[in-house]
Amino acid sequence: MLAGAAVVLGVVGGVWLVRSTSGVEATDAGSPPPSAEPSASEPSAPEPTPSASASPSPVARSDFDIALQQPAVQDAPVEVAIADVGLDLAVVPVGVRADGQMEIPTLVTEVGWYEYGPAPGAPAGSAVLSAHVDSELGRAPMAALLEVEPGALVEVTTASGAVLTFRVDTVEQLGKQQLPLDELFARDGPPLLRLVTCAGAWDPAASAYEDNLIVTATPVTA
16 A cells, blocks of 8 residues: 555555655645735635645645634644544644645644634534654554545544544545645535545655545534
């Protein structure tokens, strides 16, 4: 099974490649630094754009001033677990780096939640969780995402102690330039949970994996 070197958005193929990267780009094109007007209430949804840097990230977000944006008040996720594949990781809030890419936790034992978007359990929009799939030491815990199949249950524990259950609907492996960023980071539409990590072949020239794995899950209602 083939893993990607970072994270939101892994799949099949040969042997695990062990590379030390801090993420994977959403695309190979460059983009201007983030900039936008601050919101008086809930932060506006930044338009996702391609981004490139020496330390690429799995997905890119840009077009707003990170320092002026404040996350909406919501019940933040603190843990994510998928029993079917033995995944159980702490979740920490992350934002956007100065180069416009989504931050990814340095520790491979943590998953980043994009705090400027919806939280798991929000009434609408996509909650995005992303983490590295491997490191210089080998396979990371998030690599278990590569084994997830539709129908698997995902449990997210929030800061208030609530446990939210989601069911995996789709598992997609997409090239970086195919990532539907507007859809991935949607702030409206049906409530979804998106888990993202890297996948595909290693590209030595780009020092990154070619694809992202996107696992999409929907809330399980009583």
